[in-house]
Amino acid sequence: xxxxxxxxxxxxxxxxxxxxxxxxxxxxxxxxxxxxxxxxxxxxxxxxxxxxxxxxxxxxxxxxxxxxxxxxxxxxxxxxxxxxxxxxxxxxxxxxxxxxxxxxxxxxxxxxxxxxxxxxxxxxxxxxxxxxxxxxxxxxxxxxxxxxxxxxxxxxxxxxxxxxxxxxxxxxxxxxxxxxxxxxxxxxxxxxxxxxxxxxxxxxxxxxxxxxxxxxxxxxxxxxxxxxxxxxxxxxxxxxxxxxxxxxxxxxxxxxxxxxxxxxxxxxxxxxxxxxxxxxxxxxxxxxxxxxxxxxxxxxxxxxxxxxxxxxxxxxxxxxxxxxxxxxxxxxxxxxxxxxxxxxxxxxxxxxxxxxxxxxxxxxxxxxxxxxxxxxxxxxxxxxxxxxxxxxxxxxxxxxxxxxxxxxxxxxxxxxxxxxxxxxxxxxxxxxxxxxxxxxxxxxxx
Amino acid sequence: xxxxxxxxxxxxxxxxxxxxxxxxxxxxxxxxxxxxxxxxxxxxxxxxxxxxxxxxxxxxxxxxxxxxxxxxxxxxxxxxxxxxxxxxxxxxxxxxxxxxxxxxxxxxxxxxxxxxxxxxxxxxxxxxxxxxxxxxxxxxxxxxxxxxxxxxxxxxxxxxxxxxxxxxxxxxxxxxxxxxxxxxxxxxxxxxxxxxxxxxxxxxxxxxxxxxxxxxxxxxxxxxxxxxxxxxxxxxxxxxxxxxxxxxxxxxxxxxxxxxxxxxxxxxxxxxxxxxxxxxxxxxxxxxxxxxxxxxxxxxxxxxxxxxxxxxxxxx
Numbered sequence: 001x002x003x004x005x006x007x008x009x010x011x012x013x014x015x016x017x018x019x020x021x022x023x024x025x026x027x028x029x030x031x032x033x034x035x036x037x038x039x040x041x042x043x044x045x046x047x048x049x050x051x052x053x054x055x056x057x058x059x060x061x062x063x064x065x066x067x068x069x070x071x072x073x074x075x076x077x078x079x080x081x082x083x084x085x086x087x088x089x090x091x092x093x094x095x096x097x098x099x100x101x102x103x104x105x106x107x108x109x110x111x112x113x114x115x116x117x118x119x120x121x122x123x124x125x126x127x128x129x130x131x132x133x134x135x136x137x138x139x140x141x142x143x144x145x146x147x148x149x150x151x152x153x154x155x156x157x158x159x160x161x162x163x164x165x166x167x168x169x170x171x172x173x174x175x176x177x178x179x180x181x182x183x184x185x186x187x188x189x190x191x192x193x194x195x196x197x198x199x200x201x202x203x204x205x206x207x208x209x210x211x212x213x214x215x216x217x218x219x220x221x222x223x224x225x226x227x228x229x230x231x232x233x234x235x236x237x238x239x240x241x242x243x244x245x246x247x248x249x250x251x252x253x254x255x256x257x258x259x260x261x262x263x264x265x266x267x268x269x270x271x272x273x274x275x276x277x278x279x280x281x282x283x284x285x286x287x288x289x290x291x292x293x294x295x296x297x298x299x300x301x302x303x304x305x306x307x308x309x310x311x312x313x314x315x316x317x318x319x320x321x322x323x324x325x326x327x328x329x330x331x332x333x334x335x336x337x338x339x340x341x342x343x344x345x346x347x348x349x350x351x352x353x354x355x356x357x358x359x360x361x362x363x364x365x366x367x368x369x370x371x372x373x374x375x376x377x378x379x380x381x382x383x384x385x386x387x388x389x390x391x392x393x394x395x396x397x398x399x400x401x402x403x404x405x406x407x408x409x410x411x412x413x414x415x416x417x418x419x420x421x422x423x424x425x426x427x428x429x430x431x432x433x434x435x436x437x438x439x440x441x442x443x444x445x446x
Numbered sequence: 447x448x449x450x451x452x453x454x455x456x457x458x459x460x461x462x463x464x465x466x467x468x469x470x471x472x473x474x475x476x477x478x479x480x481x482x483x484x485x486x487x488x489x490x491x492x493x494x495x496x497x498x499x500x501x502x503x504x505x506x507x508x509x510x511x512x513x514x515x516x517x518x519x520x521x522x523x524x525x526x527x528x529x530x531x532x533x534x535x536x537x538x539x540x541x542x543x544x545x546x547x548x549x550x551x552x553x554x555x556x557x558x559x560x561x562x563x564x565x566x567x568x569x570x571x572x573x574x575x576x577x578x579x580x581x582x583x584x585x586x587x588x589x590x591x592x593x594x595x596x597x598x599x600x601x602x603x604x605x606x607x608x609x610x611x612x613x614x615x616x617x618x619x620x621x622x623x624x625x626x627x628x629x630x631x632x633x634x635x636x637x638x639x640x641x642x643x644x645x646x647x648x649x650x651x652x653x654x655x656x657x658x659x660x661x662x663x664x665x666x667x668x669x670x671x672x673x674x675x676x677x678x679x680x681x682x683x684x685x686x687x688x689x690x691x692x693x694x695x696x697x698x699x700x701x702x703x704x705x706x707x708x709x710x711x712x713x714x715x716x717x718x719x720x721x722x723x724x725x726x727x728x729x730x731x732x733x734x735x736x737x738x739x740x741x742x743x744x745x746x747x748x749x750x751x752x753x754x755x756x757x758x759x760x761x762x
Contacts, residue, residue: 088725117512204707227513258707266600400512406726409707416708417620435727440513 040126040337043330047072050332053080053090053101056154056318058352062345066338073331075103083107087114087402094119094325102326103336106151107318108142109207109401112223114321115150116399121322122148126333134341138391139357143319146226151319152340153357155349157279158387159211159302159313162286165376166296167196167274175300179244182303186253189274199275200255200264201245203413206405207316208259211279212241214313214395216305220429221398229398230444231432233425240305242421249419256416269293277302279315280384284353287374299380301387312387313395317357355384362388398432400439407431506735510728523735532713533736537743539624540715544692547628552684554632555639556677560669562640563647574644578637585634589701592630593618597705618706627698635691639684646680647673682755686748693744696721716740 052063052075063075078101080086087110093100106114114120128149132140139153163175171192176182186198202208213220218237222230232238248254255273257264267273269290276282287294302312320340322332339345346358350367361367362385371377398404411431415424429445436443506523510516527533558577562570580588595602596617607614617626650672658668696717703710703718712726713719720740724733 084726088728091728113512202707204704256708258705261705262594263597263600263705272599403727406722407712409703410711410713413708414711438511438729440511 040334049074050102052103054105055082062348100325102332151321155354157316162276197255202259203416204409206408211315233429280355283374295376502734536716558640559643581638585697646677
């Protein structure tokens with residue numbers, strides 16, 4: 001599953017600000033409707049219609065399996081827009097107390113925002129705490145926040161290095177294992193053709209840079225308690241990443257270009273970009289968007305900061321949550337749990353393109369040995385699973401990451417023009433702190 | 447928004463003035479009927495324009511915080527908006543856009559209207575449709591299309607550069623973005639403005655041209671002394687529309703943002719700023735204040751232009 005296109009494809013949301021002011025007439029919050037049935041097992045036996053907001057492709061196939069198993073529950077799958085578009089609609093609906101979903105897809109980075117403002121049901125009361133052992137630690141740590149369990153992990157995106165083997169072979173290069181080797185390869189690739197780059201960096205995508213910082217050991221966002229937040233976008237990890245990429249940008253060894261555009265995919269297709277550092281959900285996108293050259297692409301583990309290390313990070317991924325405005329919370333919770341933890345359901349999700357979040361599937365030999373057609377038959381799942389097992393611990397998102405990500409392009413994105421990402425990170429930190437303080441948090445910065 | 451309100455209410459006022467006189471002359475018998483005919487408009491006006499505006503103004507007096515909930519803050523949001531550098535930078539940007547793009551567009555529209563009206567074009571209908579068609583293309587589609595054309599690698603700009611063995615300037619880069627957006631807007635709205643001006647030209651009585659021809663005036667003299675004064679009110683109208691449109695610039699930069707996020711920020715234009723405050727930042731209240739200030743600025747500038755041109759027109 002790719003959470004990434006959403007951040008760019010804003011076209012669905014082209015409504016002038018005025019329209020919002022016209023539409024937002026209902027502001028009362030009577031979303032505290034007590035669910036009629038509180039026992040999940042009983043709820044699954046009561047005729048109910050659930051509304052499920054998600055943009056995961058083909059998820060209706062897995063939902064159909066659920067409906068077969070629990071025929072009394074009807075699930076209506078609605079695509080209410082991707083990522084920020086969906087979150088805005090959901091915030092408004094929860095505030096209004098009606099019109100919202102019973103179950104919703106929420107990316108990990110947006111989860112703290114909903115959980116903190118108590119807009120999601122704590123799934124502990126429906127037995128979600130017992131699920132911990134089924135999921136990877138990195139996935140679980142992103143849904144278990146502040147003593148509650150706010151969603152069930154659906155898919156993850158452990159980072160990996162996708163590279164164009166044809167380009168690498170042509171230049172006699174090996175896939176780099178460290179960032180130093182990465183830099184050397186970048187020089188050689190540029191030297192072979194001034195129009196070729198080792199990869200691109202997206203000035204509009206906070207998630208991409210976050211993942212690099214995560215892998216480098218940076219933990220720039222720390223929520224101390226309900227109101228205290230610490231932000232340090234110049235901690236050693238962040239600085240290491242910014243220094244490397246600033247240097248690459250200044251020497252024009254990487255291309256500052258927004259991802260997912262037509263031009264960007266053409267660059268991927270034509271060998272202009274030799275590499276893509278991204279989450280394990282990418283093979284499906286490669287196969288469907290550049291089918292002619294997909295077979296040239298291979299996967300290797302992420303370059304490391306110290307030789308011999310094995311540290312990875314997550315990029316993207318979603319969980320499934322139950323908003324407090326749902327009138328069928330027990331059934332909704334039972335559905336969310338089944339959809340993402342039942343072995344049959346999890347396999348179906350994976351078959352439809354989602355990279356698993358469950359340890360069961362990630363250790364299943366059938367899954368690990370499966371040759372991926374998109375990547376020339378490589379058994380890439382082994383590399384992805386290794387990456388998943390070595391994700392650095394302790395990463396946190398801001399309780400208002402959706403906003404923070406939206407102004408990434410205003411600050412770090414603009415600094416990509418000059419190639420001084422550290423200046424961009426400082427500007428971003430200031431916007432993040434200002435917003436947080438306006439919103440009533442106490443934001444501390446070094 | 448405010449401008450449309452003020453123009454609408456002024457039309458209402460001017461329309462109801464003769465009605466009041468009539469009432470005085472012929473008694474109050476028809477007063478009820480007058481109101482009955484007027485009521486449907488009034489309902490739509492109140493529900494569609496006045497109420498949302500009032501609600502936005504009301505919202506702008508509060509702050510809704512993630513921690514602490516909604517509190518009444520009086521004019522605090524306005525104080526913040528007036529000192530907000532991002533908002534101000536956006537306003538300057540659209541003002542610059544206004545000073546360059548609107549004269550270019552209206553000049554082209556005037557030329558096109560005069561050309562159609564001159565009767566010397568071989569296929570005037572085709573020309574008219576051709577210039578007008580871009581207006582029928584939705585702004586989002588137009589921006590996407592131009593965005594691809596501007597692409598300096600695989601787009602038309604890139605191909606032209608390759609053909610001549612050179613690189614064109616990056617039309618989506620920081621130096622050229624505003625001009626590139628101006629080009630899209632000009633392409634889109636020249637035809638629309640041409641139609642307004644052409645309609646005004648059609649109302650000139652042909653006797654005037656005959657008289658001018660008898661006096662020995664050539665085509666250029668006729669255009670200068672008869673046609674230009676005749677289109678003056680229409681030109682003022684088109685200018686006011688363009689000013690409002692410019693201050694509300696949104697679709698074009700918003701689409702370009704996905705192609706050049708390092709150039710088009712979330713506060714690139716005031717309207718984009720208000721939109722992003724509300725939809726990405728959940729700051730509905732501050733967004734409402736920004737929208738109200740933006741509406742006020744637009745109304746003042748549009749009204750000033752209108753007043754000034756009208757006064758000039760009377761002086762001439």
